[in-house]
Amino acid sequence: MNKKNGTNKTLQVKGLGMVQYRKIGTLSADELNTAVKQTTKSGASTYDIFNENNVAPTFNDELGAKNSVSFYRLVYHTITPETNRKERVSGLLAIPRGQGKQLPMVSWQHGTILDPKEAPSMLVNHDQIKTGASGIPRSAETLLTIVRLSGNGYIVSAADYIGNGKSMTTQAFDVKGATIQTLKDMLTGAKAVSNELGFTTNQLMIHGWSQGGLNTQWLGNALERNGAAPDRLSTASAPSDLAVVMRYWFNDHPGNPPTLPVVVPLLFGSYEKHYKIKGLMAYAIRPEYLETARKIYNKKIDWTTVQPPSNPNEGPLGLPRTPKDMITGAFLEEFNAGKGRFYKTVVKNSALEGRFSGSSNFYGGSADNDVPTWSSIQPPVEHQRQLGSDLATGINVGIEATHRSTFLGSLFGPQNILDFFNAA
Numbered sequence: 001m002n003k004k005n006g007t008n009k010t011l012q013v014k015g016l017g018m019v020q021y022r023k024i025g026t027l028s029a030d031e032l033n034t035a036v037k038q039t040t041k042s043g044a045s046t047y048d049i050f051n052e053n054n055v056a057p058t059f060n061d062e063l064g065a066k067n068s069v070s071f072y073r074l075v076y077h078t079i080t081p082e083t084n085r086k087e088r089v090s091g092l093l094a095i096p097r098g099q100g101k102q103l104p105m106v107s108w109q110h111g112t113i114l115d116p117k118e119a120p121s122m123l124v125n126h127d128q129i130k131t132g133a134s135g136i137p138r139s140a141e142t143l144l145t146i147v148r149l150s151g152n153g154y155i156v157s158a159a160d161y162i163g164n165g166k167s168m169t170t171q172a173f174d175v176k177g178a179t180i181q182t183l184k185d186m187l188t189g190a191k192a193v194s195n196e197l198g199f200t201t202n203q204l205m206i207h208g209w210s211q212g213g214l215n216t217q218w219l220g221n222a223l224e225r226n227g228a229a230p231d232r233l234s235t236a237s238a239p240s241d242l243a244v245v246m247r248y249w250f251n252d253h254p255g256n257p258p259t260l261p262v263v264v265p266l267l268f269g270s271y272e273k274h275y276k277i278k279g280l281m282a283y284a285i286r287p288e289y290l291e292t293a294r295k296i297y298n299k300k301i302d303w304t305t306v307q308p309p310s311n312p313n314e315g316p317l318g319l320p321r322t323p324k325d326m327i328t329g330a331f332l333e334e335f336n337a338g339k340g341r342f343y344k345t346v347v348k349n350s351a352l353e354g355r356f357s358g359s360s361n362f363y364g365g366s367a368d369n370d371v372p373t374w375s376s377i378q379p380p381v382e383h384q385r386q387l388g389s390d391l392a393t394g395i396n397v398g399i400e401a402t403h404r405s406t407f408l409g410s411l412f413g414p415q416n417i418l419d420f421f422n423a424a
Contacts (some may be wrong), residue, residue, distance in 0.1 A: 006022050006023030006024075006072075007022065008020055008021075008022045009021055009022065011192055011193060011196055013076075013188060013189055013192040015188060016076060016077075016185055016188045016189055016192070017076070017077060018076075018077075019074055019075070019076045019189040019192060019193065020074070020075040020076070021072050021073065021074045021075075021093070021189075021193045022072065022073050023070065023071070023072050024071045024072065024073050024121075024124050024125050024126070025070070025071045025124040025125060025126060025127040025128065026068060026069070026070045026071070026097070026127060027068060027069055027071070027124070027127065027129070028068045029061075029064070029065040029066055029067055029068055029151055030061075031129075032064065032065040032068075032069065032143075032146065032147045032151055033059075033061050033064035033065055033147065033151075035129045035137060035143060035147075036059060036064060036143065036144065036147050037059060039135075040131075040134055040135035040136050041134050041135040042134065042135075045059070046136055046137055046140050046143065046144070047059040047144070047408070049136065049140070049404070050140070050141070050144065050404045050405060050407065050408040051404075051405055051408050052400075052401075052402045052404050052405040053367065053398075053400035053401070053402065053405055055365070055397055055398045055400060055401045055402075055405040055406075055408065055409050055413070056405065056408045056409050056411075056412045056413050057412060057413075059412070063148075063412055064147050064148070064151060065146075065147045065148075065150070065151020065152065066151060066152055066153075067096050067097055067098050067099055067151060067152070067153065068096075068097040068098065069094050069095065069096055069097065069146060069150045069151060070094070070095045070097055071092065071093070071094050071095075071123070071124040072092070072093040072094075072095070072193060073090060073091075073092060073093075073121040073165075073166075074090060074091045074092070074093055074121070074186070074189050074190065074193060075088065075089070075090045075166055076088075076089060076090075076091075076185055076186070076189045077089070077185075078162070078178075078181050078182045078185045079181065080162070080172065080175075080177065080178035080181060080182075080274065081177030081178065081181060082172075082175060082177050082178055082274040082275060083178075083273075083274055087162050087167060087169060087178075087182075088166065088167060088168070089159070089160060089161070089162055089165070089166070089167045089182055089185075089186075090119070090121045090160045090164075090165035090166035090167060091120065091121055091157065091158055091159040091160050091165070091186040091189070091190070092119075092120035092121040092123065092124075092142065092156070092157075092158040092160070093155070093156070093157055093158075093190045093193055093194065094146050094150040094155065094156040094158070095150070095155050095194065095197065095199060096150050096151070096152075096153050096154065096155065099153045101198055101199050101200065102199070102200045102201075102202050103153060103154065103155050103199060103200075103201060103202070104153070104154050104155070104201065104202060104203035104204070104205065104231075104421070104424075105154065105155040105156070105157060105190070105191070105194075105201040105203070105204050105205070106149050106154045106155070106156050106157070106204075106205045106206065106207060106421070107156075107157045107158075107159075107183065107186075107187055107190075107204065107205070107206040107207075107216075107219065107230075108120070108142065108145050108149070108156050108157065108158045108206075108207055108208065108212070109158075109159070109183065109206070109207070109208030109209070109211075109212030109213070109215040109216045109219070110139065110141055110142055110158065110161075110208070110209065110211075110212045111141060111208075111209045111210035111211050111212050111407070112173070112210060112211045112263055112266070113139070113164060114262060114263075114266075114296065114301070114303055115132075115303040115304070116160075116163065116164045116165060116167070116299065117132075117138055118132075118138050118139050118164070119138075119139060119160035119161070119164035119165035120139045120142040120158035120159075120160055120165070121158070121160050121165045121166070122138045122139060122160075122165060123137060123138050123139045123142050123143055123146075129143065132304060133304045141209060141407060142158055144407075144408065144411055145158075145207075145411065148411045148412065148416075148417075148418055149417075149418065149421075152418055154205070154421070155190070155194055155199065155201060157186055157187055157190035157191075158186075159182050159183050159186035161179065161182060161215075162178055162179075162182055163299070170269060170270070170273065170297055170298060170299065171266050171269070171270055171297070172270050172273075172274055173211070173263075173266035173267055173269075173270040174211065174214065174242065174266075174267055174270060174271075174349065175270050175271070175274045175275070175349075176218055176348075176349045178274060179215050179218060180215075180218050180219060180222045183215060183218075183219045184219070184222060184223075187204075203231045203424060204223075204228075204230045204231055205230060205231055205232045205233070205234075205417075205421045205424070206219055206220055206223075206230045206232075206233050206234075207233070207234045207235070207236075207410075207417055208235055208236070208238070209235070209236045209237060209238075209406075209407040209410070210236070210237045210238070210239075210370070210371065210403065210407070211239075212235075212238075213235030213236055213237055213238025213239070213240075213371075213376070214235075214238050214239050214240065214242070214351050216233060216234075216235050216238065217233070217235060217238060217240060217351035217352075217353075217380065218351055220233045220356055220360075221351070221353040221354050224354050224355075224356065224357060225354070229356070229357045229358060230358060231358050231424045232358050232359050232360065232361075232420060232421055232424050233356055233358060233359075233360040233361075234360060234361040234362070234363065234410065234417045234420060234421075235361075235362055235363065235376070235380070236363040236364075236376070236397075236406050236407045236409075236410040237363070237364060237365065237368055237370065237371040237376050237403055237406045237407060238351070238362065238371065238375075238376050238380070239371050239375055239376075240350070240351045240352055240362075240375060240376070240379045240380045240383075241350045241351070241352055241375065241379050242346045242347075242349050242350055242351075243343065243346045243347045243350065244375060244379075245371060245375050246267075246335070246346060247335070247336070248372070248375075249264075249323050250323050250324055250327060250332055250335060250336075251324060251332070251336070252324075253322050253323060253324070253369065253370075254322070254369055255315075255320075255321030255322040256321075256369055257369065257370070257403070258309070258314075258315040258316070258321040258322075259315065259316060260315075260322070260323055260370060261315045261316075261319040261320055261321070261322065261323055261325075261326045262296060262315065262316050262317065262319060264285070264293070264323050264326060264327070265281070265285070265292075265293035265294070265296040265297045266296065266297055268280050268281045268284050268285065268293070268297075268342075269281055269293075269294070269296075269297030269298075270297075271342055271345060271346075275341070275345050277341050277342055277345070280342060281293060281294065281297070283328065283330070283331055284327050284328060284331040284342070285326060285327060285328065286326060286327065286328055289319055289320075289326050292317050292318065292319060293326075296317075301317070351380070352379060352380065352383045354387070355384060355387040355388065355389050356384060356389065356391065356392070358391065358424075359391045359392075359393070359420075359424070360380070360384065360391060360392045360393070361392075361393050361394075361395055361410075361415075361417065361420055362376060362377050362380045362381055362392065362393070362394050362395065363376065363377075363395045363396075363397055363406055363407075363409065363410040364376035364377040364394070364395070364396055364397065364401075364406060365396065365397045365398060365400075365401025365402060365403070365405060365406035365409070366396060366398065366399045366400070366401060367398075367399065367400050367401055367402045367405075368401060368402055368403045368406050369402070369403070370403045371403065373394075373396060376406075377394035377395070377396065378394065380392060380394075381393070381394040395410075395415050397409030397410065397413055398413075
């Protein structure tokens with residue numbers, strides 16, 4: 001659809017302030033489905049890249065979008081509780097067309113990204129899906145979510161998070177208060193802009209993958225406390241108990257996939273900055289990897305030029321394949337002993353808090369080495385049961401489901417979130 005892009009508009013939103021929004025495109029159902037099926041430079045489609053070990057069914061238009069979708073980029077300001085700083089952030093609002101004016105909304109929380117341009121609001125511009133150097137759409141996970149949910153009648157609100165999209169600062173990776181506030185503010189802005197465009201929401205669902213799964217549980221707990229509980233909640237590969245997952249990352253991660261060490265700097269950099277744990281990065285990361293780690297956190301890496309490691313014993317950027325080989329013995333000893341400000345802060349940032357009043361699904365995969373099922377499924381389900389709820393369901397996507405294909409299975413598999421949300 002070659003429609004002219006919109007101009008920047010502003011809206012004064014109660015409790016949030018000024019929100020800037022701009023229409024960045026409209027895509028038909030065929031265009032959305034084609035983008036998912038289109039092959040990249042590797043010769044595989046975006047769908048197939050995520051469908052590792054063929055866990056999910058082969059994509060077809062019946063699984064994909066049924067209606068066109070209009071996309072808007074929102075820019076707003078949030079105040080982080082940890083630092084009391086006002087941060088400029090952005091997000092994506094996707095609105096189905098031809099499905100009426102009263103629609104359910106999903107707050108979608110994306111997984112970890114390293115390149116700020118991979119944020120949800122950077123997916124579309126000038127009525128086109130934007131792709132990276134490899135031909136994979138920017139924020140490919142958001143495209144898959146949009147095709148499945150917005151393409152089937154759901155308004156989707158997707159925060160870029162601090163440090164991504166139009167945010168010029170560094171990330172607040174796994175920082176609880178800042179993340180919750182950013183997500184709540186995005187929801188407030190998305191609802192207000194939707195109303196301004198003539199749409200109202202009658203239900204709220206929330207879903208996230210990986211880091212976004214943790215963020216989803218944090219958001220769900222916050223909404224429950226505020227008396228605005230979501231109708232349904234789901235996560236895929238969520239590290240529900242951060243301290244337990246990090247103990248696994250730092251001690252036992254097998255190094256396959258070898259990408260986890262490039263995420264570790266986001267964690268240490270964010271906790272040093274937002275929780276004011278002075279010198280954490282230098283204390284935790286071995287000297288030979290410290291400069292690279294700082295470049296990762298400070299957004300000094302051009303990820304479009306990074307090549308896969310030529311040495312099978314190395315990870316990206318010359319880092320080790322496992323976090324254990326990247327961090328110092330002193331840090332590891334302190335963490336394993338349950339000591340230090342970092343460890344104590346991580347314990348407080350668990351997502352296992354209150355009882356969810358609505359139904360919840362927790363997806364995991366048996367071949368997920370980054371967030372195993374003993375983190376993604378068992379803890380949140382058992383936690384809800386201990387609080388007296390029988391509304392939490394654990395779903396193993398498959399014995400061969402990896403981190404990526406667990407996410408895809410949550411969208412397109414037999415027990416998928418579209419059916420789960422539709423049943424609310």
